[in-house]
Amino acid sequence: MKEMATETMISAVAERLERNGFQVHKVVGVNRTILGAIGDKRTVDIREFEILDGVHEVIRITEPYKLSSRTFHPEQTVVRVKEASFGDEQITVIAGPCSVESEEQLFTIAKEVKNAGAKVLRGGAFKPRTSPYSFQGLGKEGLKLLKAAGEEFKMATVSEVMENAQIELLVDNVDILQIGARNMQNFSLLREVGKLKKPVLLKRGMAATIEELLMAAEYLMSGGNYQVILCERGIRTFENYTRNTLDISAIPVTKKLSHLPIIADPSHGTGIRDKVAPMARAAVAAGADGLAIEVHHDPDRALSDGAQSLYPNQFSRLMEELRMIAWAIGKKI
Amino acid sequence: MKEMATETMISAVAERLERNGFQVHKVVGVNRTILGAIGDKRTVDIREFEILDGVHEVIRITEPYKLSSRTFHPEQTVVRVKEASFGDEQITVIAGPCSVESEEQLFTIAKEVKNAGAKVLRGGAFKPRTSPYSFQGLGKEGLKLLKAAGEEFKMATVSEVMENAQIELLVDNVDILQIGARNMQNFSLLREVGKLKKPVLLKRGMAATIEELLMAAEYLMSGGNYQVILCERGIRTFENYTRNTLDISAIPVTKKLSHLPIIADPSHGTGIRDKVAPMARAAVAAGADGLAIEVHHDPDRALSDGAQSLYPNQFSRLMEELRMIAWAIGKKI
């Protein structure tokens, strides 16, 4: 309450809190009175109280997420998909082209990344493109190719789902559904995917706080889908030399707040090929459970994001470096 | 090109540009050579060239949007809906509750805002909520009530569409479809709504640049729907006293870059009731074509966003102030 709040104001606020189901504790300080409201009421909009007469500030003590919180679930969650696992001492690398372009392209790249140690094959079939005039992905045909490549090279697969109507197609063809950064708060999509029993790779939105990322995970989990892998992929800041600013510190922060595994995507996080390897190494050194990296055997001709794709030999060399860094911190690749 | 770029490097880049359909002009400067690439190739990813040997930087001269650009369409677009118009000398105010809660609530508020001078009635039926545990809207029933209120008070209506499956319901019941900030880059939704012949209120995403807002409009327009009203509703910055930072300068900037009308939403832009009126006045003074304002007759009991809703008498007083400000800059309300 404000310094000048009257007893009447204080009582009015206390009564209103009680009406909302809170138990109220009044603490009288030197300059002001504090009302402590006890109760597990995550849905209350605290701004409702901020505008009452005499109120100085309302502060939420309990975080608004529960299923994704480490407080209520201290053990680390491990998401297992075929031979891949996210959340244990294994650092799992997802690799592949930005978009599936053709059988030849996908199989060539899949073979290379498999040999270098990647456990999961990525490849976009439905592409969220900033411009309506850009290549939008092969759709169903792309998913079929991805499935075939996964079987051929014994890799788990991941691809992005952009709308509810695509869910069935994705479920039939890939092992992990990706929800992209621009859809992190597409609540309709989160709700539908939350009804599945399939692992989900949930990317942090460019303007999303870590708390909002965990709230998005909460949407998935409150529907019953607990196999959520979080992914840091860069936030929007004033610095625009890089496409986004990969928030490496989100990795240790999220690991403390949540039991869900978290990986990093240095390809989208930087947008520039020669920054991918340093940032991949940084993410692993900071404790990431895995990485998602774009690789293309002929990036000059890639239909999307060629500029941020590694050549296969760069990817192999990076995997070697990552192996040593993983070992330095007690993990393995 | 870099200072140390060799002739071979320069030729390689020039050839590659030509292969992409550009006409190339070579300008030899004191320290470096510049290659000017001429051609209307909006879909080229400029990063593809940034990574070539000897390249220092690639800069796009032409903006990537066309249909929404004032360059190609100098006359101001005016979107007309019933008695409301956006883009002419009239400043049009959209008002109403955050969520439709009941017939009594909606009709009470509609009557008040109509009397105060609002031309369009807003009311959410499908609500994008950060928490899965919050009130998610009345859905179809809410839209029916909104339609009835619009007819009763002779107001145009607007409500948010969150996914493709809701489009039909919205089209049948409201005059303007709103695409929310979190869906500004939900390209699946943009594509479907772009096929309609209904006015769209497109809100700027919290992390979206003005260019990205115009690219989202481009999605709608490239589908054939030209009745797009843009809406500034606050961007995410480091300052967190207000919920978002309402970017008032986006109003004159957008008016210069695009022929589309732009309004401001000071309710979501600030998130705090006593900041709504000053920011509404500021938006009008800066040249906005309209405003979207949340009003509730009993905000303490509102099911969502009560804290940022004006009381009807505050709204009336604000409309009086706005009338004088509009007059000061040669417009009217």
Place this chain on the structure above:
Amino acid sequence: MKEMATETMISAVAERLERNGFQVHKVVGVNRTILGAIGDKRTVDIREFEILDGVHEVIRITEPYKLSSRTFHPEQTVVRVKEASFGDEQITVIAGPCSVESEEQLFTIAKEVKNAGAKVLRGGAFKPRTSPYSFQGLGKEGLKLLKAAGEEFKMATVSEVMENAQIELLVDNVDILQIGARNMQNFSLLREVGKLKKPVLLKRGMAATIEELLMAAEYLMSGGNYQVILCERGIRTFENYTRNTLDISAIPVTKKLSHLPIIADPSHGTGIRDKVAPMARAAVAAGADGLAIEVHHDPDRALSDGAQSLYPNQFSRLMEELRMIAWAIGKKI
């Protein structure tokens, strides 16, 4: 405290708080225990407690500034300088060139802005330039010219002080000392200027929160200088169409938190001439106590910031618009 905090942990934290002079109240909730620490200890670093065993989060209830807070000083401060006043119903406009360049330039501009209604003449003599190769100001000679122009046109004057060694020169020649955005947290400078009895125009840093702006004011005031005028001049955001994002909402927010007057600088806040007038109108409509606007009679030849300077006739026209907006909200220019 965390959910799993033991009684020992809770006691240890409580004891440590008491050792720091706080009175401790223990509130036992459903899931966790909250310790309320009562005491006016603004200098405690709350992070010291965050790292103790069992602590979930530490939240400061009292704002860390006192002299600049409206809580402890509810009456609005009015800073009066010659015929100008900041903080009452008068909206005071500061105008003039970015840099003092010559007697002819300064007197020409001073006459124009005086005629249009400006009460304070601005003109830089020491210029903070991003590049060491740019014009750095006329120094002492510039201040002498500013003083002469102020006397000739009966206007108060303001100019920037960049370091302690310049203070004496400024004090002798101008009426208001400006502390620039880049020096807002130059604590050495704040401390010295705080010892003066001269009005100070304190500009918000590009990355400074409103709280930090008020803490910088606190430095000045704790030294004994209470004549502080705050100035919003744009914050750094991801949007880079404008040079900075003028945070108009900072005006009503600061007016609520502090009793100090606040003005806006739309010239630096936008960096583009044709955005200055809309943003100046917006700032006044939002409740600013004044404006600082750059005006140049020949901006194409200005030695600095010509691109954001208004022509005298644009400035006169703007003053007319501002007069009507001021009147609309019960103020005057």
Place this chain on the structure above:
Amino acid sequence: MKEMATETMISAVAERLERNGFQVHKVVGVNRTILGAIGDKRTVDIREFEILDGVHEVIRITEPYKLSSRTFHPEQTVVRVKEASFGDEQITVIAGPCSVESEEQLFTIAKEVKNAGAKVLRGGAFKPRTSPYSFQGLGKEGLKLLKAAGEEFKMATVSEVMENAQIELLVDNVDILQIGARNMQNFSLLREVGKLKKPVLLKRGMAATIEELLMAAEYLMSGGNYQVILCERGIRTFENYTRNTLDISAIPVTKKLSHLPIIADPSHGTGIRDKVAPMARAAVAAGADGLAIEVHHDPDRALSDGAQSLYPNQFSRLMEELRMIAWAIGKKI
């Protein structure tokens, strides 16, 4: 130029460019004409041209810094101070308390960090504190203690200089002068320190782009002081779980743009003890030339920043991990 720019407008701009000493090349494209201006004119304010009639956009091709640019100085700069070196295969760690508090404190910590492998001892004597009520440092006495500790443990030393009047004292007592983040654009200070022949540790401002950091280095170097060590210490973003967002990608970016060494400060970059080690590992993995880390033997009683200081045993363990990571990328500690 704009699509609708007339020949008269185009000629006027071309003439004006020539008047400014540029050589002009005219490129006529499909939709618009482009004027290429050739000439090494770093001081021109490009906005001057943006406001001319018919101009669409002005883009600077040459970076505005020269002495700090790798383009003009491809070989990596190595700054050597006693046994420490920054910029070669050695990763150099600066460690010590935030503030010098007493001889016992400083010597205890110095011994620990020396034993763990730190080569440079840090310790603040003049402290930039957000609050005027916080501990401001021991001043001269602190510097004397730092010098003595450096001699005792054969370590180079670094401490912050906050204003010109302190320079002499710093020069006499420490090996490296630090310019803090809040003073990165204190051009008066940069100019004076630029006249010295002492190594400088220049910290990136919280809202500074990488280009602005290099422009600040340019100030130092244009005065003749080439021994500049850059330091990434976190930028201000919307994410406020951490105190700042340590921009790890700034490390590879800066190494590409500039020949100057760059280190990272994970203590200030995160502000939370348990995030320091992961971010220190990440910085080294990303290619940093060194680190600056706060260590305190009794952080609970530290007079400043105790919450982000490592205990000596945490620091030793971290040094072990860093050694392995350095080895993994072909460097050493």
